[in-house]
Amino acid sequence: MADLELPSKARRKDIVHTLRTGTVPEKGLEYLAVGLDRFEKAIVEELRECTTGRSRFKAVRGDYGAGKTFFSRHFAARALALDMAVTEVQVSEVDTPLYRLETVYRRALEHLRTKERDRGAFRQLIEKWFFDLEEEVLAAEAELSSDPARFHERVAERLEERLVEVAADQPAFSSALRAAHRARLEEDDATFEGLIAWLMGQPHVGTSIKRKANLKADLDHTGALAFLRGLLLLLKQTGRPGLMFVLDEVETIQRVRGDSREKSLNALRQLIDAIGRDAYPGLYLLITGTPAFFDGPQGVRRAPALAERLHTDFDEDTRFDNPKAVQVRLLPFDEERLVEVAKRVRSLYPADHPERIQAKVTDEVLRAVARQVTGKLGQKTGIAPRLFLKKLVDRVLDRVDQFEDFEPTEHLDLKISAAEMTAEEAAAAGIARSPDDIVLEMGGARADGDDDG
Numbered sequence: 001m002a003d004l005e006l007p008s009k010a011r012r013k014d015i016v017h018t019l020r021t022g023t024v025p026e027k028g029l030e031y032l033a034v035g036l037d038r039f040e041k042a043i044v045e046e047l048r049e050c051t052t053g054r055s056r057f058k059a060v061r062g063d064y065g066a067g068k069t070f071f072s073r074h075f076a077a078r079a080l081a082l083d084m085a086v087t088e089v090q091v092s093e094v095d096t097p098l099y100r101l102e103t104v105y106r107r108a109l110e111h112l113r114t115k116e117r118d119r120g121a122f123r124q125l126i127e128k129w130f131f132d133l134e135e136e137v138l139a140a141e142a143e144l145s146s147d148p149a150r151f152h153e154r155v156a157e158r159l160e161e162r163l164v165e166v167a168a169d170q171p172a173f174s175s176a177l178r179a180a181h182r183a184r185l186e187e188d189d190a191t192f193e194g195l196i197a198w199l200m201g202q203p204h205v206g207t208s209i210k211r212k213a214n215l216k217a218d219l220d221h222t223g224a225l226a227f228l229r230g231l232l233l234l235l236k237q238t239g240r241p242g243l244m245f246v247l248d249e250v251e252t253i254q255r256v257r258g259d260s261r262e263k264s265l266n267a268l269r270q271l272i273d274a275i276g277r278d279a280y281p282g283l284y285l286l287i288t289g290t291p292a293f294f295d296g297p298q299g300v301r302r303a304p305a306l307a308e309r310l311h312t313d314f315d316e317d318t319r320f321d322n323p324k325a326v327q328v329r330l331l332p333f334d335e336e337r338l339v340e341v342a343k344r345v346r347s348l349y350p351a352d353h354p355e356r357i358q359a360k361v362t363d364e365v366l367r368a369v370a371r372q373v374t375g376k377l378g379q380k381t382g383i384a385p386r387l388f389l390k391k392l393v394d395r396v397l398d399r400v401d402q403f404e405d406f407e408p409t410e411h412l413d414l415k416i417s418a419a420e421m422t423a424e425e426a427a428a429a430g431i432a433r434s435p436d437d438i439v440l441e442m443g444g445a446r447a448d449g450d451d452d453g
Helices: 010-021 037-050 068-081 101-110 119-138 144-145 147-163 171-185 189-199 207-212 223-235 250-255 258-276 291-295 304-312 335-348 354-360 361-373 385-402 425-429
Strands: 058-060 085-090 243-248 283-287 327-329 415-417 438-439
Touching: 010 335, 010 385, 037 058, 037 068, 037 283, 058 068, 058 258, 058 291, 068 085, 068 243, 068 283, 085 101, 101 223, 119 144, 119 147, 119 171, 119 189, 119 223, 144 147, 144 304, 147 171, 171 189, 171 223, 189 207, 223 243, 243 291, 250 258, 250 283, 250 291, 258 283, 258 304, 335 361, 335 385, 354 385, 361 385, 385 415
Parallel strands: 058 283, 058 327, 085 243, 243 283
Antiparallel strands: 415 438
């Protein structure tokens, strides 16, 4: 991190607070990235190719704790730096099943981000698109500023010119945009907002609103694919050369019933094939999953055509893994990587008393904490990063900064409650999820299940 200038204290507080809650920050991951250098050149090159109108696909495999979400958000920051839009959808067997592409599309639009906007980016995109259309028409025919009816007609014509590719197989998209622009001119906010919601795939838009755009139904599975092309076109025409679309935790496909699993795998194959044909210019689709999803009997292997497209040979020697391959693997954290990321967190920590942090939270303390946490997780270092960073911030850095007489080597009493563990972490610890606590001490003398302080 020596070549990076530290962000503002406010931003550092946001990053550290996210770690304190046990989650992955959406911003600032470039300050924490460890072990991603080998992917940097290849992924950024692929993102650049998408900004020229091509489309690319990448599958990322890794066990729990290997940093798949971290990986995707790190490179999402790279995409934003290239002026691309980004979105992340966590696949869920209940809320966001992959076989329901209309739901996946809706979630993607809800989480759409640009360099300028973390939230509400789609609405801003639509408004900018309309504004640009109007400016183009007025630049060509300035006299239309005094003729609203003709002005609206000319903007509608320009709108159709720009949507001709999408309108060919999804005329409802252009109809909704046309009606939304009319509502905007007429200051009909309810209709405008309703049509924006419909374009985002939101269900239950009022019939009266849909009637104004001659829309017959809500978005369906097939329409979602066409709407994705419409989104890419809108992005391009508003100065966004592409979209990085992350489908996280696709391994949840394995847990749905058989027919739904087959539909999900087929939907994924359809997307990959379309990307191979550059049917989605500007799209960079990245999926993350566990090795069991890519290699196990309930995952990709159930769809031979998809397995063929995703197949990548991995040697025992990880040094020669090809970062340009369609599938890449993340290696589990080891102790050295844990300590290295801990050093970066220590540097980022927004301390009121930085001299204490420097004096008391030494590299030896960081290593001791790492060993204590991993020791209680069955020595499975790859499982440890989330809890390790959470405890480092909450139990070490916070206390050293706030309490002058706190000495980590003397007073540290690390505790990990089963209630704060994920299922994977609890399994590694060899316990069932229950209210019982695991007590960790720096001295290593006691590690019982009693929470006696």
